[in-house]
Each structure stands twice: as C-alpha cells, then as structure tokens.
Amino acid sequence: MGNAQSENGFGKNTTTDEVIGDIDLDGKNIIITGSNTGLGKETARCLSFHKANIIMACRNIDKANTAKEEILQKAIDTNLGFEPKLTIIPLDLGSLKSIEKFIEDFEKLELDLHILINNAGVMGTPYYETEDGFESQFGINHVGHFYLTTKLIDNMKATAENSDQGRIVILSSYAHEMYKDGIRFDDITGKGTWYEC
Numbered sequence: 408m409g410n411a412q413s414e415n416g417f418g419k420n421t422t423t424d425e426v427i428g429d430i431d432l433d434g435k436n437i438i439i440t441g442s443n444t445g446l447g448k449e450t451a452r453c454l455s456f457h458k459a460n461i462i463m464a465c466r467n468i469d470k471a472n473t474a475k476e477e478i479l480q481k482a483i484d485t486n487l488g489f490e491p492k493l494t495i496i497p498l499d500l501g502s503l504k505s506i507e508k509f510i511e512d513f514e515k516l517e518l519d520l521h522i523l524i525n526n527a528g529v530m531g532t533p534y535y536e537t538e539d540g541f542e543s544q545f546g547i548n549h550v551g552h553f554y555l556t557t558k559l560i561d562n563m564k565a566t567a568e569n570s571d572q573g574r575i576v577i578l579s580s581y582a583h584e585m586y587k588d589g590i591r592f593d594d595i596t597g598k599g600t601w602y603e604c
Contacts, residue, residue, distance in 0.1 A: 423453035432459035441527025455491035464498035500551030501537035
C-alpha cells in the first residue's frame with residue numbers, strides 16, 4: 408500500500424484534524440466506546456475539539472478520567488477557546504448487565520444520539536470467557552457491541568428522523584484475515600479446539 412491515498416486525498420499519515428477540517432459538531436451527541444486510549448481517545452479529542460458532546464463509554468474509569476484530563480489540558484495548551492464536553496459513563500462490553508446499566512445511565516441524560524462509534528476491543532488475549540460465557544474476543548468485540556447498538560438504535564432512529572443525522576461507525580482490523588474458515592457457530596467458544604489456550 409505504501410503511501411497510497413484515497414480518492415479524497417487522505418492516507419495513512421493523515422491526522423484526525425485534517426480529516427475533520429472545519430466541520431462544526433456543535434449540538435451533536437456522540438458515544439465512543441473505549442475512548443480512554445488509542446484511536447478512541449484521539450477520536451474523542453478531535454470530535455470534542457469541534458464542539459461535539461462526547462460520551463466516553465469505558466471499562467476502566469481511572470484511565471477514562473486520565474484521558475479526559477489530558478484532553479482538557481490539551482484544549483488549554485492549544486488555546487482552543489472553550490472547554491470540550493466529555494462525560495464518562497462506565498461500560499464493560501464483556502457484561503450484558505453492564506451494557507444495560509450503561510443504557511440506563513445514558514437515558515438519564517435525556518440526549519438525542521447522533522453518532523455511535525463502536526471502537527473498543529480486545530485482541531490476542533489468553534483464553535477467558537465473559538461473564539455471560541462468550542469467548543472474550545467474540546463476546547466483547549462482537550456480541551457486546553451488537554447488544555449495545557440494538558439498545559441504542561431506537562434513540563438513533565428518532566434522532567435521525569428529527570435531524571436527518573445518524574451514524575453508526577464500527578472499527579475493525581485485518582485480524583479476520585488470519586482465520587479464513589469464518590465463525591464456527593457450532594464451536595463458538597473454541598476452547599481447546601481452534602482457540603490456542
């Protein structure tokens with residue numbers, strides 16, 4: 408791929424600020440899972456710097472608070488001119504109960520939801536199961552995000568009808584390329600078979 412760029416001129420060295428340009432997201436409510444580190448944190452920073460109201464959906468609240476403080480400090484250091492709106496709500500995608508509690512907490516805010524960014528995930532972990540009995544990578548990366556999305560979809564549909572706005576963004580990787588046989592639904596946990604324990 409080298410330095411290949413897409414049709415719009417973006418490539419592997421393009422920054423989030425270059426992508427978003429001068430788009431104003433004032434009044435837009437955005438949930439980002441795993442926004443305490445990596446791509447999720449940078450996405451939260453960039454979108455909040457363009458006036459979006461960010462809901463940081465994170466499992467590790469200490470790391471989420473640190474990420475929030477770092478984003479707020481960067482706003483001061485760069486003379487942003489306003490304080491980014493960042494709200495932390497606990498979310499463990501490996502727990503259906505935690506997802507339900509997250510939905511309950513989010514609904515208390517009485518916000519329309521314009522964008523959901525399913526970013527969080529795990530990869531290459533030692534074998535373990537979620538509290539609901541799913542292999543961790545499948546349970547967190549797929550089942551957890553699917554359940555979260557289905558619980559938020561009615562809010563998103565209503566928001567889209569009223570504002571003509573609504574997006575669900577799902578981050579992925581090339582990890583699926585390592586396994587050509589697809590999902591083995593008859594052996595979903597893979598314990599002792601396809602998953603190297």
